[in-house]
Amino acid sequence: MASLFHRLIDQTREFLHCTETPVPSVGEYLKREIRQHAAGWTGDEDAKKLKLAVLNTFFNVECCVSGTHSMDLVALAPFGEYSVLPGLDCTFPGGYQGLTNRMVASLPEDVMVFNKPVKTIHWEGSFQEAGLPGETFPVLVECEDGSHFAAHHVIVTVPLGFLKERLDTFFDPPLPTEKAEAIRKIGFGTNNKIFLEFEEPFWEPDCQIIQVVWEDSSPLEDAAPSLRDAWFKKLIGFFVLPAFEYVGSPVPGSSGLSLGEDPAFWANVLRLCGSGNPRLPAPRSMLRSCWHSAPYTRGSYSYVAVGSTGDDLDLLAQPLPADDAHAQLQILFAGEATHRTFYSTTHGALLSGWREADRLLGLWGPQVQQPRPRL
Known part of the structure; x- marks a missing residue:
């Protein structure tokens, strides 16, 4: 079943340059192909049901990879545009905070300002800064605490989910219609991780992952239980992490907690998964x-949804004003949702930041450009 699913996923990438696709979404294509394969399966009904349950697990994994609740929401035509960066995944021992700490350490002191949530970015203006009399700035960043920062340029790197929620109030004047429409069309889903710590391991010493197959599930069943009642069936499995020194407090009992917050609930889930x-x-x-x-996130990362294309990511990445007659760019956009082939990834976000930094360096003069590695 793994071989079948991955072969079908590879097929979905072949529609990249087609003018028409047989169905709008990746999920619909996968289900159509699986139905055709299932029609030729031999054996008893229990074996067929188990095959479908295994395939449903791979659907859940792909939803996790794509950052979406359902593959029916992911557009088929541009799906093959996403590129996988060669090499192994990198895990930072201290988390991403260690990476940003290194970045900040290389900067002069007192150039970073924290705990200043931005309310509105005013642009196409003529603003003044008290410390720089006589100079005007086209951009003014208004913070929720009432403070202001005048600027020549602002690079916006907030997550797409935040932009979707604050689209009507975050920019003054509002974004051009086509850019606002791109923000609405691009998909933005949610993945979450749940870490569980046990007093003693209940898994085998060489176990690295406990994969989950819900035997009563099938990707071909349209009528699925509501997520409120069966959201845990979207779990793709449990990963065994190295032991670490315990420094937290025990989680409280079930009183007043939802199912997902109750440690006893997770023990029951693991029993269901065959912990033995x-x-x-x-x-x-x-x-x-x-x-x-x-x-400030409102989700995890982006995907190209049905009704959108890679052009929408490029449109989101375009700086403002879009009119070439303007000599000075005012608002620039970076972040994973602005990279056409590496969206949803950390390296996509990194490259988009380099892209906008280079754009500003080029604007202020070729003499200040610095060479940097390219991917």
Whole structure:
């Protein structure tokens, strides 16, 4: 089933330069092909159901990779445009904070300002800064605490989910219609991680991942249980992490907690997944991300949704004003959702930042440009 699914995923990338696709979404194409394969399966009904359940697990994995609730939301035609960066994934031992700490350490002191949520970016203006009398700036960044920063240029790197939510108030004047429409059309989904800590391992010493197959599931069933009742069935599995020194506090009991916040709930899920221990104790601590409810993210990362194309990512990346008659660019855009082939990735975000830095360096004079590696 893994071989079949990955072969079908490879086929979805072959529609990149086609003028028409048989169906709008990756999910619809995969299900259509699976139905045709399933019609030729031999064996008893239980075996067929188990094959479909395994394929549904791969659907869940692909949803996780694409950052979407359903592959039916992912556009088929541009799906092959996404590129996988060669090499292994890199995990920072101290988390991403270690990476940003290194970046900040290379900057002069007192050039970073924190805890200044931005309310509105005013552009196409003529603003003044108290410390620079006589000079005017086209951009003014208004913060939620009432403070202001006048600037020649602003690079906007907020997540696409934040832009979607604040689109009507974050820019004054509003963004051009075509850019605003691109923001609305590009998909932005949510992935979350849940970390569980146990007193003692219940898995085998060489176990690295506990994959999950829900035997009553099928990618061909349109009527799925509501996520409120069965959201945990979107889990792709449990990864075994190295032991670390325990420094947290035990998670409180179930009183007042939703199912996802209750450690006992996760013990039950693991029992269902075949841990082999009917008396598996609840985790002693738990940590989870909440990307959708976080006010400055409102999700995890982008995907090219049905109704959008890679052109929308390029359009989002274009600086403003778009009129070539303007000598000075005012608002520049970076972030993973502005990279046409590396969207949804950290390296896409990094490259987009280099792109906009180079754009400003080129604007201020070729003599200040610095060579940098290219991917």
